[in-house]
Amino acid sequence: MILISRAEEIILLAVYKLEGNAYGPTIRERIYEDIGHYWTFGVIYKALKKMKAKGYVKKTSSDPIAERGGRRRYYYELTAEGISALEDIRSIHSSVWDGIQNLTFDK
Amino acid sequence: MEKNIEKSPLIPYLILRLLLKGEDFYEFTDDIDEVYKHLADDGPKWKARAWYWFRVLESIPSIIMDNIHWRLIMIKNYLKIALRNLQKHKGYSFLNIVGFSIGMACCLLILIYVRHELSYDKYHQDGERIYRIAQDIRTKSANRVFACVSPMVAPTLKADYPQVEYVTRVIPARSRLVKLEGTFFYEDRFMYADQELLDVLTFQFIQGNPREALTRPNTLLISQRMAHKYFGNVEPLGKTLEINQQQYEITGVVADSPENTHIKYDFIASLRTLKDWDEMSNWYSTMFFTYLKIKPNVNVEEFSFQISRLADKYVGEQLDNWGTVHHYFLQPLSSIHLHSHISYDIEPPGNPVYITIFSFVGLFILLIACLNFMNLSTARAANRAKEVGLRKVVGAQKPQLISQFLGESLLIAFLSLGLAMVMARLTVPFLNKLTGINLVFDTLLNPVVLLSLIGGAFLVGLAAGLYPAFVLSAFRPAVTLKGTLRTSSRGLSMRTILVVVQFAISVVLIIGTLTMYKQFNFMKSQYLGFEKEQKLILPLRGGIDIQENFETVKDMFSKHPSIAGVTVSSTVPGRGVSNFGIKLVGEDDSKNQSMYHMYFDDDFIPDYGIEMVAGRAFQKKMKTDFMGAFLINEAAVKAFGWSNPEEALRKRLLTGYGGRTNPIIGVTKDFHYRGLQDQVEPLVMEFLPWSFRYITLSIDISELEETLAFVESQWKAVFPGYPIERFFLDTDFDRQYRADEQVGSVFGIFTLLGLVIACLGLLGLASFTAESRTKEIGIRKVLGASVGGIVLMLSRQFTKWVLLASCIAWPVAYYIMFRWLKNFAYRTNIGIWPFVLSGIFALLIAFLTVSYQSLKAAITNPVKSLRYE
Numbered sequence: 001m002i003l004i005s006r007a008e009e010i011i012l013l014a015v016y017k018l019e020g021n022a023y024g025p026t027i028r029e030r031i032y033e034d035i036g037h038y039w040t041f042g043v044i045y046k047a048l049k050k051m052k053a054k055g056y057v058k059k060t061s062s063d064p065i066a067e068r069g070g071r072r073r074y075y076y077e078l079t080a081e082g083i084s085a086l087e088d089i090r091s092i093h094s095s096v097w098d099g100i101q102n103l104t105f106d107k
Numbered sequence: 108m109e110k111n112i113e114k115s116p117l118i119p120y121l122i123l124r125l126l127l128k129g130e131d132f133y134e135f136t137d138d139i140d141e142v143y144k145h146l147a148d149d150g151p152k153w154k155a156r157a158w159y160w161f162r163v164l165e166s167i168p169s170i171i172m173d174n175i176h177w178r179l180i181m182i183k184n185y186l187k188i189a190l191r192n193l194q195k196h197k198g199y200s201f202l203n204i205v206g207f208s209i210g211m212a213c214c215l216l217i218l219i220y221v222r223h224e225l226s227y228d229k230y231h232q233d234g235e236r237i238y239r240i241a242q243d244i245r246t247k248s249a250n251r252v253f254a255c256v257s258p259m260v261a262p263t264l265k266a267d268y269p270q271v272e273y274v275t276r277v278i279p280a281r282s283r284l285v286k287l288e289g290t291f292f293y294e295d296r297f298m299y300a301d302q303e304l305l306d307v308l309t310f311q312f313i314q315g316n317p318r319e320a321l322t323r324p325n326t327l328l329i330s331q332r333m334a335h336k337y338f339g340n341v342e343p344l345g346k347t348l349e350i351n352q353q354q355y356e357i358t359g360v361v362a363d364s365p366e367n368t369h370i371k372y373d374f375i376a377s378l379r380t381l382k383d384w385d386e387m388s389n390w391y392s393t394m395f396f397t398y399l400k401i402k403p404n405v406n407v408e409e410f411s412f413q414i415s416r417l418a419d420k421y422v423g424e425q426l427d428n429w430g431t432v433h434h435y436f437l438q439p440l441s442s443i444h445l446h447s448h449i450s451y452d453i454e455p456p457g458n459p460v461y462i463t464i465f466s467f468v469g470l471f472i473l474l475i476a477c478l479n480f481m482n483l484s485t486a487r488a489a490n491r492a493k494e495v496g497l498r499k500v501v502g503a504q505k506p507q508l509i510s511q512f513l514g515e516s517l518l519i520a521f522l523s524l525g526l527a528m529v530m531a532r533l534t535v536p537f538l539n540k541l542t543g544i545n546l547v548f549d550t551l552l553n554p555v556v557l558l559s560l561i562g563g564a565f566l567v568g569l570a571a572g573l574y575p576a577f578v579l580s581a582f583r584p585a586v587t588l589k590g591t592l593r594t595s596s597r598g599l600s601m602r603t604i605l606v607v608v609q610f611a612i613s614v615v616l617i618i619g620t621l622t623m624y625k626q627f628n629f630m631k632s633q634y635l636g637f638e639k640e641q642k643l644i645l646p647l648r649g650g651i652d653i654q655e656n657f658e659t660v661k662d663m664f665s666k667h668p669s670i671a672g673v674t675v676s677s678t679v680p681g682r683g684v685s686n687f688g689i690k691l692v693g694e695d696d697s698k699n700q701s702m703y704h705m706y707f708d709d710d711f712i713p714d715y716g717i718e719m720v721a722g723r724a725f726q727k728k729m730k731t732d733f734m735g736a737f738l739i740n741e742a743a744v745k746a747f748g749w750s751n752p753e754e755a756l757r758k759r760l761l762t763g764y765g766g767r768t769n770p771i772i773g774v775t776k777d778f779h780y781r782g783l784q785d786q787v788e789p790l791v792m793e794f795l796p797w798s799f800r801y802i803t804l805s806i807d808i809s810e811l812e813e814t815l816a817f818v819e820s821q822w823k824a825v826f827p828g829y830p831i832e833r834f835f836l837d838t839d840f841d842r843q844y845r846a847d848e849q850v851g852s853v854f855g856i857f858t859l860l861g862l863v864i865a866c867l868g869l870l871g872l873a874s875f876t877a878e879s880r881t882k883e884i885g886i887r888k889v890l891g892a893s894v895g896g897i898v899l900m901l902s903r904q905f906t907k908w909v910l911l912a913s914c915i916a917w918p919v920a921y922y923i924m925f926r927w928l929k930n931f932a933y934r935t936n937i938g939i940w941p942f943v944l945s946g947i948f949a950l951l952i953a954f955l956t957v958s959y960q961s962l963k964a965a966i967t968n969p970v971k972s973l974r975y976e
Contacts, residue, residue: 024138041135042166046173049131071137074130 003092004056004085010035011047012056012086015076022076048076056082115140116156119163126170139163182514188494189515199871203483204523206867207571209860210476211527211564216538217469219531219546224457226367227444231309233400236272237440238407240264240397240414241449245432246699251686253393254449256435258386261301261397263417270410274399275304276378277370279453284649284829285374286349287337291830293648294333296364296373297350299381307400308370314344315359321377327355328375334360350374351650366545369444369454390422391688396453398440411437429699451686460930461850468854471612472861477571478605479868480516484575485602486875496584508580516572517565524564541856542849574601603908606872609865610912610953611919614945616858618920619927621941623851626928629783629935630844636778636787637680637715638805642836643818644679645802651826654797657708663821664804669814672714672805676707677798680780681840689791691747692759692768700746703788704762705780706795712738712775714805721752722773725794733794736772737762743789744774762791769793782843783933803836862949866956869905873957877901877964885969894965901961902954909953913946920945 004012014030015022022030024041027048032038051057058079061072078086115136123136139162146155193200231237240260243252261276279298284291302321310317313331320328327348334343343357355376364371386392401410418433419426426433438447445459495508528551535548551557647653653660653675661673678684684703691698709732711717712724720741725732737760744755752774761768777787806814815833822831877884884897921937928934 024134025142040165040169041139041162042169042173045131045135045166046169046176049173050176068137068141071133073137074134 004051004089007043007047008051008056009086009089011044012051012078012082015057015082016078016086020075020077023073027076051082054081055079056085115143116159119160122163122167126167126174135166185511185514186518188511189518192491192515193519198874199483200519202867202871203480203519204526206479206864207476207519207523208526208530209864210472210479211523211567212530212534213472213857213860214469215527215531215551215560216534216546217465219535219548219550220538220542220544221462221466222550223367223544223546224445224462227457228368228441230365230367231440233403234441235439236403236405237307237398237400238437239440239443240399240435241438241447242393242433242435244393244701245434246430246701251701252449253686254438254447254452255393255396257390257392257418258395259388259390259421260417260435261395261399263421264397264399264414267417267420268410268414270401270405272400272402273303273306274397275301275307276395276397277304277453278378278395279370282646282648283350283374285337291649291828292336293830293832294350294373296330296371297376298370298372298374299376299378301378304375304398307398311362313360313362315357315361317359320359321375322379323356323358324377324379324382325353325355326358326377326380328359328361329357330363330373331360332363333373350376353380355380366547369452369456371454390418393686407437430695431699451683455846458846458850460927464850464854464927465857468616468857468861471616472857472864473567475609475612475861475864475868477567478609479864479871480519480571481574482602482605482868483871484512484516484572485578486872491579492582495579495582496586499582499584505580509576512576512579513569513572516575517568520564520568520571521561524560538853541852543845602872606865606869606905607908607912607915609868610909610949611916613858613862613865614913614916614949615920615923616854616861617945617948618916618941619924620851620855620858621944622920622924622928622937623847623854625938625941626931626935627844627848627851630931630933631841633779633783633933635680635783635840636776637717639680639837639840641806641808642679642715643804643806643815643833644836644839645804645818645822645831645833647800647802647826648832649829651829652797653799657796657799660802660825661708661710663825664802664818666821667814667817669807669810670804670818671807672710672803674708674710674714674803674805675796675799676711676801676803677705677795678780679801679803679836679839680778681782681836681843682801684780684790687762690761692761698747700789702743702746703780703790705790705792706798707792708794708796708799711803714803715778717778718776720774720776722756722771724773724775732772734767734796735769736794737769738773738775738792739771740775740787740790740792741777742787743791746789760791762793765795767793782840784843784847784931786932862952866952869953869956870960873901873905873960876904877960881964881967882973884964884967885971885973888965888969889973894962897965898958898961901964902957905953905957906950909950910946913942913949916945917942 010031011027014027014034018026018030024044027044028039028041031044048057048059052059056079057076060075060077062075064070064072120136123132127135139159143155143159146158228234239254240256241252241254242256243250255278258276261274264271264274277298277300281295281297283294283297285294300321302319305317305320310328312320313334315328320326327350329337329343329348337343337348338346343360346357347354348357349355361372361375364373381387386394401407414437415435416423416433417435443452444457445462447456449456498508531551532548535546539546551560657675661675664670665673684705686701687704688699688701707725709725709727712719717724722738724738725736729736739755739760741752744752747755747758749755755771755774759768759770775792779787780790781787804818808814818833819831822829880901887897920942924937924941928937
């Protein structure tokens, strides 16, 4: 099992939660809501491009949109591999955190 | 909405244009544009613009990282394909890489050699201000150039010319006998020099004070290795050494002499030691090499004009009376090794012609290797055609394909460079043994050279890869994928040209080698005008003087039946002759000449079998012959302008060395007292005992062991305390040709390597041709062609090419070798044989190379070959 990175996990979850409305600006906003600060566009596109090559996300282009001056939007959605990668990371999470109630620092 | 169309900021947009391509670019810009327009609608414009700027700027690092990431993946793919190709076609890859690296290794070795030759005397501090003063002495009939001048020149320069900062005299003295506590060694790298030597040239002092090391008489500097040889671990400073019966105090130890200086030293004695020598105030002597350092910012041209007649102020009147002009000139220190061309120098000079020859040989071999690579790569095109087709179908652009194939050739070039470095490192010691030059591989290991080597490999890879890359990337996918690609006739003719050029170069090199060997053989077998076989020479070194007792010494050695004759002389053929002025008595001074001199006893002419053309040789019973008569050679007769040798017998000469006036009693036939590179020049001979330095024994070599034992025991009895040295005249004489012969053998090796590389190319090409005609051969066999017929058919083509190559090479080779032979005064004619032989040889090699492949193709079962494809 190949584990995805934390950044990939965050982006994949953002795409998932956006439910079909995932493209550059919305993904960035979503991540901001999730983790409290903005990521650069560059970082987001870079990770998406890699995950597209790995098969976790699929990229589709919309019909031309007047609002965008007649340009297309590039939407992202999860593939089955993307979903199972998220499931994997979740089960890893729960198993590594299992049994830990309060994280305390004992002197 | 129309009016709200807000243009996005231009500069960040352009930055993105630069960094991103295609879909990535549109996605990025359109996405942030969308947000930007919302912001510009809702809030202040500057805020939106700032937002846009920041989003672009903060993304730059990750965009760059991303670009690198994907490019690396592509390169990884190219590399993988390249390596797979190397592995899959091991034969081709082997031919390619080995051919390339042999070519590069040759170039590296030549580079080391050329750098060594060019680096001579460049290490001295302020080297550009250091000069040697040399002179030519002009009489009405002759003009002789000397690298050394009178001892008076140095003090005169210092006193009369304020431009001179330091000046030093140097006299090298060979074969000194160094004595230390009962052990004896002959040392050759000994010289006398002024204290200012240490200011003019650069020496690295290990011990001692460079300010005063040579100020007192009988002081001596020694090199580090001599310090170790004579004193081991004992402190040498202040110790004494006995050299030629004189005591020297050691005042310093200097680092060993570098290889790249023409003044190699082990012992430097103070010139003050010789202060009582009468020669030291003689304006007409030419024995002192004189080096000077001029002050900075001196106009050298003006200065060299001023010093050109520096002796006239002191001895001008006398010189005028003699009709002689002493003309002085400066030689830049670093140019002495290659460009001095003065026959008597401290060390025989290097030959710039050889630098040119070898540079060209190196370039030629590299060219052959490059052509080889191009040839093999295009020949392989058929194999790669499908790959190219597929890549094009899935979207590869032509520039991408070109860079892929260029990358492959660069990979091979770099691999070959690495291999070539290893080869060169391993062969340097072998080359040193062959040439007698001490080349050091490590001189290549400095950053500048390494970088330029890598740059060179890059260029070579590019040059070799460019043509194949364009050919390969131009394939049309529709054709190649159908699998019906036939190599175009254009490609074939290009490859033919490459092979022809390769072989033409090889043939030139072969002819060069053959002609060189022919000339060396000619020089060794030519009759020299005297007997050089069966002559055992005993040099008298370390200051042995037989002036008084040479008759007894001769008697001691002649007491053996195998020794047919004993003679003593100042020199023997091939060992150098001295040059002095000669005046013809009773004639005006315009007939004055300077001529070579040789001194020997009455047995020399008969023992050496030198013929007389007029008069008689020295005779024992004629007491007047002893120091009272001259012999001259035919060349001297001609130089004096006499019509026949008989005329000489009535003349009297005055020699400049010792000032004796004596009659000429005989004329000898010209004999080669120097090697055949040089013309036989006028020679004057005298019976003069104080200069005898060699004993020549004419021996019968049938009982060599016993004779040598006898000679040794007699030596011990006559010269106790002096180690014996001996050599045979013939081998010693041929030593003069060694430098040229070494060059010849190195040339031969490079020729062979060039030929090997060319054959590798031919082999690859032959196998390709055979492969691509498999079906044709199968059908021919089915129809009843014989194996021999098919081999002949396949070889005929190559034969034609090699013959064409020879025809191109012959005139070129003739011209080059004609020029080379001009270096020798006595030369063989080039003749037709080297040309015929080189042609036959190239043909034979080509045929052998090709026939293996042809034969393989010809004996393959037609069933197999027809199923092919």
